[in-house]
Amino acid sequence: MTLLPPAPTRSSAKPVKPALVNAPEGADPGVVSWVASIAELTEPADIVWADGSAEEYQRLVDIMLEAGTIVPVPARPNSYLARSNPDDVARMESRTFICAEDSDDAGPTNNWRDPESMRQVLGGLFDGAMRGRTMYVIPFSMGPVGGPISKLGIEITDSPYVVASMHAMTRVGTAALKAMHGTRDWVPAVHSIGAPLAEGEQDVPWPFNSTRYISHFPETREIWSFGSAYGGNALLAKKCFALRIASVQARDEGWLAEHMLLLRMRHEDGRVMHLAGAFPSACGKTNLAMLQPTIPGWKVETLGDDIVWMRPGEDGRLWAINPENGFFGVAPGTSEKTNATAMAMMSHDTMFTNVALTADGDVWWEGMTKEAPEGLTDWQGRPYDPANGPAAHPNARFTVRAEQAPSIAPDWEEAVPLDAIIFGGRRPTQVPLVMQARDWEHGVYIGSTVSSQQTAAAEGTVGDIRRDPFAMLPFCGYNMGDYFSHWIDMGHRLGRHAPKIFSVNWFRRDEDGGFMWPGFGENARVLEWIAGRVAGTAEGVDTAIGVMPATGALNLEGLELDQETLDELFEVRPKAWLSELVDVEAFFGQFGHSLPTGLVRQLNHVRWRLEHM
Ligand code: GDP
Ligand code: PGA
């Protein structure tokens, strides 16, 4: 029976010679002996320490071209298309585990496994898992190396695709490794595609294993991921560390790790607002972060599109950073019309995954243009035939460095003080275009009751509505009831400095199934009202479920939207909402005594108001 090696310690009892694992000079002995223990377990053919350089990226590209993992995209300089195996295209929530000592600490919404038995299962799987392959050691920093809100980690992987993607998504290399010297304050993360190569065996373009484990050990801050090379399952710095493990660190250390975009909206008259927004995967974070306002005077600067770490500052305000270094965005639906910023950003140095290829060597996906061009090759490398489904996989992705976004804020690596937080999901009915929470506790209630239609970003039935509190359902590393309490406590700590909280919904549908709200750049109108609420200049009307724009307070100038649609976007139907509350109550019920009483109070208050409308 093979057990996983124990979590790394600050200094190992038995120091290992750095030369044995090819370690760079000056690497911390605790790091070196941990890497040695992983090498002993997984038995790779060789070991490479990533330095994050452009030369290294080119070497990885050459390896992947040779293996057929990627093909060039000639129309865009230094850009490539990776075609994954069709069985490895999205996050797998059913195979994602929180291995806390006590199942109560994982809570009712996570898959819990006993750490001891998981270490046995993984020990068996990782035993010899890297035979015949190169093991890459990737030291990285989330947030600028040494920054006040930053954290360090090391990912070990046997996938060159993962290393190349980590180059774009995190700060990889020597500076991060140096910062780990003399400390155990870094997160160890091990990933294997689980496809060892026998002597002389021919490799496949996208090796993987259909047995999957995306496992987190919150107490020892470890991540072990087996079987999949898809972003959310394999780029362990992202969802696994920066959300699941970091949310536990944040609980223990008094800060917040959230599934949010981060932007600055600036008016030419000098008004500035910093806003963070939590939407479930594939519900509009990247698009909002890169929004080009349709209303005059305003500009949006991108700070982040997926993850935000926030800490109360000495001035009592909540300060936020985007800990990532790049964007891993949904390709389908992205076009010159919906997100010209993203289109410009992807014109060079981009890794595409599972998009279609045109006859003249460019990429294509559904929604980029109205009609599919002639002579497409679909995401599986076949001549495009609509009978086989879409040309690009619905969860096809692009991976680029943040600095490539024309809208990136010049100071995007620095922390910003938050003015507003928004929550949203895909709700075809019921949830209004925008409303403000009455206070922080009501805002936490709104966050805790976010619900959304499932998207292609994870396995499951696309379109089914589920509760996805704070868009963190798949990403909270501990008991969600305790997470709600942590948010309520944060409000007490911030007091009058707390950001204002809002709910938005861009996804209301009419009877014909069309979107009622034009969305994208027009969402700036909603942000303008939010900025006005923060500044105390925009008018609102208190309703049973929250504060909505007063008549005329939402800037609709130049927008073709009939009165009927507008009314519908803000209509509160007591009966429908009361039955929604039945669902909320059932959802809350599963948390038992860990549900903060404040949320019950809020639920009862909303119900009382609806009953008395
Ligand atoms: P993320 O995964 O949360 O970052 O979501 P994205 O910003 O990548 O968007 C996911 C999908 O939703 C894409 O197909 C977008 O085109 C679409 N989308 C984003 N914003 C809007 C919007 O305001 N209205 C509509 N109708 N669709 C949107
Ligand atoms: P996102 O998630 O859709 O929130 O960008 C990426 C992922 O699925 O890992």
Ligand code: MN
């Ligand atoms: Mn995104």
